[in-house]
Amino acid sequence: DIQMTQSPSTLSASVGDRVTVTCRASQNIDTWVAWYQQKPGKAPKLLIHKASSLQTGVPSRFSGSGSGTEFTLTISSLQPDDFATYYCQQYTGDYSTFGQGTKLEIK
Amino acid sequence: QVQLVESGGGVVQPGTSLTISCVGSGFTFNKYSMHWVRQAPGQGLEWLAVTSYDGYNQYYANSVKGRFAISRDNSKNTLFLQMDSLRSDDTALYYCARGPPMGYYEVGNLDLWGQGTLVTVSS
Numbered sequence: 001d002i003q004m005t006q007s008p009s010t011l012s013a014s015v016g017d018r019v020t021v022t023c024r025a026s027q028n029i030d031t032w033v034a035w036y037q038q039k040p041g042k043a044p045k046l047l048i049h050k051a052s053s054l055q056t057g058v059p060s061r062f063s064g065s066g067s068g069t070e071f072t073l074t075i076s077s078l079q080p081d082d083f084a085t086y087y088c089q090q091y092t093g094d095y096s097t098f099g100q101g102t103k104l105e106i107k
Numbered sequence: 108q109v110q111l112v113e114s115g116g117g118v119v120q121p122g123t124s125l126t127i128s129c130v131g132s133g134f135t136f137n138k139y140s141m142h143w144v145r146q147a148p149g150q151g152l153e154w155l156a157v158t159s160y161d162g163y164n165q166y167y168a169n170s171v172k173g174r175f176a177i178s179r180d181n182s183k184n185t186l187f188l189q190m191d192s193l194r195s196d197d198t199a200l201y202y203c204a205r206g207p208p209m210g211y212y213e214v215g216n217l218d219l220w221g222q223g224t225l226v227t228v229s230s
Contacts, residue, residue: 001169034216034217036152036217038152042222043202043220043221043222043223044144044152044202044217044220045220046216046217046218049215049216049218050216055218087151087152089152089154089216089217091214091215091216092214093214094166094214095154095166095167095168095169095214096142096154096157096214097154097168098144098151098152098153098154099151100151101151101152
């Protein structure tokens with residue numbers, strides 16, 4: 001199975017900060033990666049697909065990059081609404097797997 | 108509006124079976140692959156299964172292969188997950204989610220999610 005390893009598990013930051021979350025795949029997955037935001041008690045929300053394509057309606061401060069085995073989600077200037085848990089997902093082959101999540105906390 | 112609504116969760120005993128459902132509305136249900144994803148209490152997301160837009164193809168995570176079965180009834184815009192031989196570690200919130208449309212590979216990003224139905228496996 002393809003494993004997705006996210007880092008860090010927890011990230012403390014302030015409003016206005018630029019933050020980056022990393023996801024590493026256990027094998028080459030081209031650009032078949034999505035990123036989701038989940039707030040407590042809510043369903044996940046798709047932010048980025050195909051590694052770098054911004055989902056319709058998602059603010060442009062969110063961006064994704066990477067290919068092969070290393071991927072990043074960047075928030076250029078943190079807003080109060082961005083404090084949440086973020087997950088990467090790989091979707092190559094006949095199954096999908098999520099990373100273990102990164103909780104973004106207010107410093 | 109465009110939405111997915113899950114139902115059928117509850118408290119069940121270990122070793123028993125349960126089928127949960129998800130109804131889609133506001134979009135052409137039979138044009139999209141559909142997925143199940145679960146989240147154990149306080150834990151991360153676990154992808155479980157997908158069915159193609161027409162129900163002909165199904166793929167599963169190794170953790171549930173042989174115990175869970177995904178299916179759909181496009182005439183009723185409904186997705187199902189039959190879960191057999193339930194164990195305590197199947198306790199989770201079960202989400203249905205919309206995958207790519209027809210013409211794209213079934214296993215893809217998930218752009219629409221329901222609010223989940225809670226399954227608790229306990230004696």
